[in-house]
Amino acid sequence: MAVAVSTDFDFAAYLEASRQRVEQALDAALGPERPESLREAMRYSLLAGGKRLRPILCLASCELAGGTSALALPTAVALEMIHTMSLIHDDLPAMDNDDLRRGRPTNHKVFGEANAILAGDALLTRAFEMVALRSPGVAPERLLRVLGELSLAAGAPGLVGGQVVDLESEGRQVDLDTLEYIHLHKTGALLQASVLTGALIAGAEDDLLDALRTYSRGIGLAFQIIDDILDLTASSAVLGKTAGKDLAADKTTYPKLLGLEESRRRADVLVRESKEALQPWLAQAGPLVALADYITSRDR
Amino acid sequence: MAVAVSTDFDFAAYLEASRQRVEQALDAALGPERPESLREAMRYSLLAGGKRLRPILCLASCELAGGTSALALPTAVALEMIHTMSLIHDDLPAMDNDDLRRGRPTNHKVFGEANAILAGDALLTRAFEMVALRSPGVAPERLLRVLGELSLAAGAPGLVGGQVVDLESEGRQVDLDTLEYIHLHKTGALLQASVLTGALIAGAEDDLLDALRTYSRGIGLAFQIIDDILDLTASSAVLGKTAGKDLAADKTTYPKLLGLEESRRRADVLVRESKEALQPWLAQAGPLVALADYITSRDR
Numbered sequence: 001m002a003v004a005v006s007t008d009f010d011f012a013a014y015l016e017a018s019r020q021r022v023e024q025a026l027d028a029a030l031g032p033e034r035p036e037s038l039r040e041a042m043r044y045s046l047l048a049g050g051k052r053l054r055p056i057l058c059l060a061s062c063e064l065a066g067g068t069s070a071l072a073l074p075t076a077v078a079l080e081m082i083h084t085m086s087l088i089h090d091d092l093p094a095m096d097n098d099d100l101r102r103g104r105p106t107n108h109k110v111f112g113e114a115n116a117i118l119a120g121d122a123l124l125t126r127a128f129e130m131v132a133l134r135s136p137g138v139a140p141e142r143l144l145r146v147l148g149e150l151s152l153a154a155g156a157p158g159l160v161g162g163q164v165v166d167l168e169s170e171g172r173q174v175d176l177d178t179l180e181y182i183h184l185h186k187t188g189a190l191l192q193a194s195v196l197t198g199a200l201i202a203g204a205e206d207d208l209l210d211a212l213r214t215y216s217r218g219i220g221l222a223f224q225i226i227d228d229i230l231d232l233t234a235s236s237a238v239l240g241k242t243a244g245k246d247l248a249a250d251k252t253t254y255p256k257l258l259g260l261e262e263s264r265r266r267a268d269v270l271v272r273e274s275k276e277a278l279q280p281w282l283a284q285a286g287p288l289v290a291l292a293d294y295i296t297s298r299d300r
Numbered sequence: 301m302a303v304a305v306s307t308d309f310d311f312a313a314y315l316e317a318s319r320q321r322v323e324q325a326l327d328a329a330l331g332p333e334r335p336e337s338l339r340e341a342m343r344y345s346l347l348a349g350g351k352r353l354r355p356i357l358c359l360a361s362c363e364l365a366g367g368t369s370a371l372a373l374p375t376a377v378a379l380e381m382i383h384t385m386s387l388i389h390d391d392l393p394a395m396d397n398d399d400l401r402r403g404r405p406t407n408h409k410v411f412g413e414a415n416a417i418l419a420g421d422a423l424l425t426r427a428f429e430m431v432a433l434r435s436p437g438v439a440p441e442r443l444l445r446v447l448g449e450l451s452l453a454a455g456a457p458g459l460v461g462g463q464v465v466d467l468e469s470e471g472r473q474v475d476l477d478t479l480e481y482i483h484l485h486k487t488g489a490l491l492q493a494s495v496l497t498g499a500l501i502a503g504a505e506d507d508l509l510d511a512l513r514t515y516s517r518g519i520g521l522a523f524q525i526i527d528d529i530l531d532l533t534a535s536s537a538v539l540g541k542t543a544g545k546d547l548a549a550d551k552t553t554y555p556k557l558l559g560l561e562e563s564r565r566r567a568d569v570l571v572r573e574s575k576e577a578l579q580p581w582l583a584q585a586g587p588l589v590a591l592a593d594y595i596t597s598r599d600r
Contacts, residue, residue, distance in 0.1 A: 034456065034457075034461050035461065035464055035465055035468070037464060037468065038456055038460065038461060038464045039456075085421075089417055089418075089421060092414075094412070094413035094414045094417060095414045095417070112394070113394035114392075114394040114395045114467055115464065115467075117389055117392065117394060117395070117417060118389075118460050118463060118464055120421075121385075121389060121420075121421075121424065121454075121455070121459075121460050122455045122456040122461075124421065124424060124425065124455075125424065125450075125451045125454040125455030125456075125460070126451070126455050126456065128428050128447060128450070128451040129448065129451035129452060129455065131447075132444050132445075132447040132448040132451055133448040133451070133452075139440075140439075140440035140441040140443075140444045141440040143440075143444055144432050144440045144443055144444060145432075147428060147431075147432040147447055148429065148432040148433040150425075150428070151425045151426070151428040151429035151432055151433070152429060152433075154421075154425040155421070155422045155424075155425030155426050155429060156334065156338055156339075156342070156422040156425075156426065157334075159421075160338065160418050160421050160422040160425070161334055161338060161422075163418060164335055164337060164338045164415065164418055165335055167414055167415075168335070168337065
């Protein structure tokens with residue numbers, strides 16, 4: 001059941017099984033929302049497909065830390081809710097003004113701006129509810145730490161802070177430090193929270209948590225470098241969102257600062273370091289190691 | 301300015317001391333936000349004054365339930381953050397499109413729409429962080445229940461659900477049930493959470509929690525009825541926001557459905573019932589009883 005470690009781990013099957021499990025949990029999570037129009041707007045974006053990387057990382061990390069992944073499922077759902085909320089708000093006319101997301105019209109295009117803002121707000125609060133009220137079988141002190149990680153990742157110290165700096169950087173050249181700040185906050189923080197919360201639910205010790213921080217920081221940055229590369233090299237049809245958007249918005253990207261080849265090299269180094277951090281837990285780390293490769297593969 | 305219970309309680313002094321305590325805690329809560337522009341947008345609205353009713357209710361409720369109010373201070377701050385976030389988002393052009401709030405330009409007027417949306421998002425997540433990570437001395441299982449109440453009050457089952465129905469009702473006549481739904485969600489839910497969370501931090505028993513639900517539901521509705529009345533009868537200068545707005549937006553209000561006199565009578569009944577619910581705890585209930593009168597007074 002591992003990668004570099006063993007060859008009998010069927011990662012494709014693992015990924016698909018995990019994804020289906022997450023889809024079911026997401027579908028079940030939005031029961032009682034009222035009014036119906038709000039529920040529809042929340043479901044439209046939450047159930048719009050996607051790779052479900054954050055939930056899957058959370059479940060895998062929980063298992064690596066010796067936990068039963070079922071205990072992490074509500075948190076996995078919460079992570080996808082936060083991610084979805086950030087996409088809905090980022091796509092708004094006042095922000096990135098995007099019409100297309102995951103191959104479909106963006107939330108505000110379908111439901112209007114007010115409902116899109118509110119659906120995002122509702123998904124964000126629902127995420128905290130999932131952990132606080134709908135996570136049976138996990139000790140309260142562990143859930144509190146999970147809620148702490150989620151609040152940091154979603155707010156000013158994470159997603160929001162990254163988006164603010166990203167918007168401020170539009171149309172201007174920024175240096176590598178600023179670019180990294182944006183990505184570590186806008187993408188990296190929630191990926192890190194995905195990995196950490198799974199482990200926290202399983203009661204992981206500090207040394208494993210530290211290793212998972214290194215792992216998630218590395219794949220988070222590598223993920224973003226690849227994203228920049230793909231925006232430059234892939235088509236809208238492949239991406240499921242508008243391609244060439246960074247160029248059009250005159251955004252600073254890794255390829256722009258470092259060139260395509262150096263960007264690719266950096267991504268490779270980060271992925272290797274991420275996997276190396278898990279060396280002491282390699283027997284259980286198969287899924288996370290394979291996920292590092294998958295997340296940062298060229299043809300995702 | 302005291303109550304049925306005792307005449308030596310100086311409510312005005314109590315209110316002012318509580319308000320100052322909350323102001324200091326709010327000011328201290330927003331330390332490390334980055335970038336600076338985000339921090340400014342968050343502080344602009346969070347520190348814009350106001351009566352701080354929700355935090356004060358939370359502290360008073362904690363003391364009524366036998367707790368030390370200092371333990372409830374982070375939660376009190378969280379409640380004001382959620383309230384502030386809802387004001388920022390409600391004021392947006394896509395929603396109520398308000399230019400004036402608490403006598404000053406609204407957040408998006410000063411910082412732009414994108415930053416206003418993001419400052420709201422950041423305040424909402426910071427609220428959960430206050431409870432999850434910055435509430436020393438309170439047992440984790442109590443904090444979890446507090447986080448649960450906050451998530452319900454802020455999300456689809458509370459604030460957001462109320463705002464969606466409110467927006468859908470604009471320009472149309474709604475019946476009394478719908479009007480009550482809007483207010484119980486848009487205003488009532490967070491007032492109720494304010495009162496319940498304070499008591500939960502003190503470890504209140506179910507009978508007190510039930511009484512506090514009755515109390516907060518009553519003052520929440522009465523508060524809104526009075527708000528409708530004031531919108532009709534007071535000036536912008538007194539309100540610190542645009543007066544006559546409900547009429548201009550053709551919103552259904554209590555005075556419109558019931559007339560001014562009947563609206564006033566209903567508010568009086570609700571306030572009386574709210575106070576009566578606290579009868580068994582009357583010796584400790586002075587502040588909450590006085591707050592019920594204050595919140596629903598004609599000349600606030």
